[in-house]
Amino acid sequence: MLEKLFALRERNTNVNTEITAGITTFMAMAYILFVNPSILGAAGMDKNAVLLATSIGAGLVTIMMGLFVNYPIAMAPGMGLNAFYAFTVIIGMGVPWQAALGAVFISGIIFILLTVTRVRQLLVEGMPMALKHAITVGIGLFITVVGLKLSGIMSIRLSLIPPTLEKIVAAHGNGTPLSFETIIELGKLGSPDVFLALCGLFITAILMGRQVKGAILIGILLTSLAGIATGIVNIPAGFSPVSIPDFSRNAFFALDIMGALNMGLLTIIFTFTFVELFDAMGTMVGMATKAGLMDKTGRFPGMGKAMLTDAAGVSIGSLLGTSTITAFVESAAGVGVGGRTGLTAVVCGSLFLLSMFFTPLVGLIPSAATAPALIIVGALMMESVRNIDFTDFTEFFPAFMTIILMPFTYSIANGISAGLVLYPLLKLINGRGKEAHWIVYILAVLVVMRYMFLAE
Template sequence: MTRIPTEPGTTERETVETGTPTPAAAASPKNALDLYFKISARGSTFGNEIRGGLTTFMAMAYIVLLNPLILSGADVTGAKLSHAQLTTSTALAAAVVTIVMGVVGNVPLAVAAGLSVSGAVSALVVPHTTWAQAFGLCVIYGLLIVLLVVSGLREKIMNGIPLPLKHAITIGIGLFVALIGLHKAGFVMSGGPTLVSLGPFGELTGWPVVCFAFTLLTIFVLLARNVRGAILIGIVAGTVFAVVVNTVAHIPTKAWGSAAPTWPGSPVSAPDFGLFGHVDLFGAFGGKGLGAISASVAVFTLVLAGFFDAMATIIGVGTEAGLADSQGRMPGLSKALFIDGAGGAIGGLVGASGQTVFVESATGVGEGARTGLASTVTGGMFVLMLFFSPLAGIVPVEVAAAALVVIGSMMMSQARHIDWADREVAIPAFLTCTLMPFTYSITAGVAAGVISYVVIKAGKGKWREPGPLMWVLTAVFVVYFALTPVKEWLGVH
């Protein structure tokens, strides 16, 4: 039986085999909204859901600023996309898919442009295609994932992964999220005489890092004092502190990881939907695009990244939210998986690149979010960003990064569920946990865990125990790790 945390003063509830929390005392729905989202049934409150939704939005609002920067390069013809249109497309796709995830999927998962997908599209695809062709590939990879969901294969894969590996995925995402936060804050940097260092030159410099430290310690103190809304309060306090520091110290804009935390001249902006429908579905497969083989490899790469990044995030955040049963399975999982896959196609259709579940959803879960109402609130905030996108720049990335480190520390609690003395599970779990942050790739961590688990079982003569799906996954992940020589063998550049 998996226990989920409840608010102080409430009765603890247990998760039964179906994964649905059963109140220890009668908890009849308060109204139709409560009944629809199962708020009381999951041991949550309206306050928790709203606070969680706002916290998730504040932790991921940076995507409205960052995604247009990633997609700002020129395509094969030298054409560049409008920054205003990219901003609108990013907010629009996030709003639509996140609200659908909340209303239909009823899970506290927020969806927006995946940085791994946007990065792959910008760096690997667009130099050889037009932007319309690149967005066409996003639509195709999203539709392929939807087909995997409809066939039931994606849910079978998720449910077929051994429970210890699911716990390891949660831990690995926690470490990955914490590393992202530390790096975005400038607290941990890459390069120099060592692989990573404290700050850019082995020491911490600049006021933005101070703002990160202030926010991080504020949240930790509030959590230690069991203050409700600790993460949200910490982000607000950190933002106010950053605005004051920036005003008094006159910090150069380039010193901040994103825009400087100042009140914009005009918080209102008119949305520009010019990229909607800017799609050439099959152009990348032709002679004027990547070509059939290269385009197929690109789609395969996007499917792998979108499939397993989202899968791991859903497992990690769902487990942290107490929505999984004793075997790590989530009821209603197929809906969430379908919406996530459709997000890839929707993102391509509106010109924002593929959408995927964000690990920042864990910040809302940390505030008590347990239902889709939180996602609906997050999506509603992205709707507002269509008209108030300049406001997204007020929260500096260093402040939002502190929330990621906090959530990373929370997700480490899953380590208690792994038998570290059993090497058959401890070694795959270790590789899963460590390779996610060390390779900066969720997919690489999942792949290493799956391959090592199957190989160890086979090496001990238990080759039937992993099951056919795990063997198929192992073959797929071997191709994933060997993708470069495979591309060379196929003559793909």
């Protein structure tokens, strides 16, 4: 039955591998169960309601992705979009969270329309091969940065410019605002949490080098157990792995669509739409490429269904009471251990639904255990760089900018935007304009207009 439903043999995988991949993906992204309620709770939403919306929304939409599309891609409220929703829209602009959910719902409807009219599919099909591979590599570096930050191996801090006491006093005296720069450096390697993450990275790398099946999942479990054994991970007194969710505190169907329209939140809706468009497209292209789902013509069978599921997920999340649900880059963790079909997504989604009853147990898995998995997966995704033609500047420079801007600006959308502008521009200037699909020129214009709009 599973073979017929998910075409396991056709994609050179089996049930055990897919289950392992689903568990690995869930562990790599389970942090969203705690981070999302914290972020949206800071904006005045009930944390329990957000937790329910996160676990149910991620579970249902991820299972939809598995059953309807047969892709090993997991879905959950997107990091970045939830921060924009909470801190910019609700706190910064004073928009009620119900109206903000209404704006998210409307952006989901726009996505559905773009998908059923095949506009989104056309965007993927028209994407140059060099950029498709660059997106995979860029997301790999993006995932690596996420892993390095979560582990504490990499530290980011703000530093005064200039960092001298005399100039600081002088600036304060004449009312000149102080300037800061971002410093990226090694974290505190002597910290117990960072040391545990380093050990986890070392263990997982050894297992990967020895080609142990499920190496990433084993690494996560061993690191978690080591953290508990050494006291780095504390088990609270009276700990019970099972808890009954409080369904009396929910935000189901609390969104205010008319409120969003009456408040003139078109700018907010446009921002949700634009960022989600490129983030989701980049993530799905990257994961599908890594999973070997791209055919010889550069197309992805089932991508239309995947985008429709993604679009529906946006609106479903808002109905349940959370910000934009989107494809998660942490899906690469499951793909990295061999996930190739929708069974991976079904397993992951089922665990999200079950997590409502096992949140204390999920909470014991530390970032020091999941972060090494993201770093390893980031390394695996670098493989696609060899498919970029580095003998043709008009091909590799847009790809290069796509790759570096994703981790350096901490945005998948920024990287894709750079590539979409530079690729047709360089082709056109060099008299090779026909090599770029016509849809790429339209996208380039839209990208430029979007960033000009943001600059105002």
